[in-house]
Amino acid sequence: MMPVSFLKAMAKRALRIAATADLHYAKHSRGKMQEAFAEISQSADVLLLCGDLTEYGLAEEAVELAADIRSSMRIPCIGVIGNHDYESGQPDAVAKILDETGVTMLNGEAVEIAGVGFAGICGFGGGFGRRMLNAWGEPLIKEFVQESISHAIRLEQALVKLQTERRIVVLHYSPIRATLQGEDPEIYPFLGSSRLEEPINRFKVTTVFHGHAHNGALDGTTSTGIPVYNVSAPALHKSGKPYRIVEL
Numbered sequence: 001m002m003p004v005s006f007l008k009a010m011a012k013r014a015l016r017i018a019a020t021a022d023l024h025y026a027k028h029s030r031g032k033m034q035e036a037f038a039e040i041s042q043s044a045d046v047l048l049l050c051g052d053l054t055e056y057g058l059a060e061e062a063v064e065l066a067a068d069i070r071s072s073m074r075i076p077c078i079g080v081i082g083n084h085d086y087e088s089g090q091p092d093a094v095a096k097i098l099d100e101t102g103v104t105m106l107n108g109e110a111v112e113i114a115g116v117g118f119a120g121i122c123g124f125g126g127g128f129g130r131r132m133l134n135a136w137g138e139p140l141i142k143e144f145v146q147e148s149i150s151h152a153i154r155l156e157q158a159l160v161k162l163q164t165e166r167r168i169v170v171l172h173y174s175p176i177r178a179t180l181q182g183e184d185p186e187i188y189p190f191l192g193s194s195r196l197e198e199p200i201n202r203f204k205v206t207t208v209f210h211g212h213a214h215n216g217a218l219d220g221t222t223s224t225g226i227p228v229y230n231v232s233a234p235a236l237h238k239s240g241k242p243y244r245i246v247e248l
C-alpha cells in the first residue's frame with residue numbers, strides 16, 4: 001500500500017511507464033533481468049510486464065522471475081500472462097506466484113495507480129480488419145473466434161470500471177497489424193486481433209502496450225490514432241535496452 005501523500009504527488013505529474021514483455025524466464029534464468037529491473041526502478045514510476053513471462057508456463061520458472069523482481073524492483077508492477085505462460089496448463093499458478101511477489105496480475109481486471117487507470121488481459125489471435133477470422137463453419141473455428149471475442153469483452157468490462165482521465169491497456173497479443181510489421185505475414189492472425197482494437201478506440205484509451213511480436217515493429221496506432229507500443233524484449237533489444245519507458 002502506497003502512502004497517500006506519495007500517490008497525490010505522483011498524480012500531479014507525468015507518469016513514467018516502463019514496459020517489457022517476452023522475458024521467457026526458464027528454470028535457470030535468475031539474474032537475467034536484475035540489472036534492467038534496478039535501472040527501471042530508478043527511472044520509471046511503474047513497470048508493465050506484457051506477458052510470456054515464462055518459457056513453458058512452469059511454476060519453477062515464475063519463481064525465478066519472482067526472485068529477480070523481489071531483489072531488484074522497487075516500483076509498482078502490473079502484469080498480464082502470455083501464451084507461453086499457458087503452455088503447462090497452469091497459468092493461474094504462474095500468475096499467483098507473481099501476484100504474491102507484489103505484481104498486480106490483470107486478467108480482465110483494472111487497477112488504478114497514481115490517478116492513472118490500467119486495464120489488462122492476455123488477448124488472443126484471430127487476424128485483422130476484413131480478413132479477420134469469423135465464427136463460421138466447424139465448431140473448432142467457432143470456438144477459436146469465441147475465445148477472441150471473449151478477451152475483447154473482458155477488456156471492455158475492465159475499461160468500464162476505470163473512471164480515470166488516463167487509461168492504459170496492457171495486453172500480450174496485438175490489437176493492430178502495424179506493430180507486427182517484420183514478422184512473417186503468415187503468422188499475423190496468431191499474433192493478435194482487431195477485436196481487441198474496438199474497445200480500445202471506443203473507450204478512447206490513452207496508450208496501449210503489448211508483447212508477443214518478437215520480430216515486430218515498435219510503434220503503431222489504432223484506426224483512431226491511439227498509440228500502440230510493442231514492448232517485446234527481443235524486438236526492443238535491437239535498439240539497446242530490453243524495456244521501454246514512455247512518459248504520459
Ligand SMILES: [Fe+2]
Pocket residue numbers: 022024052082084212214
Ligand atoms: Fe514471446
Ligand SMILES: [Fe+2]
Pocket residue numbers: 052082083084172211212
Ligand atoms: Fe507470446
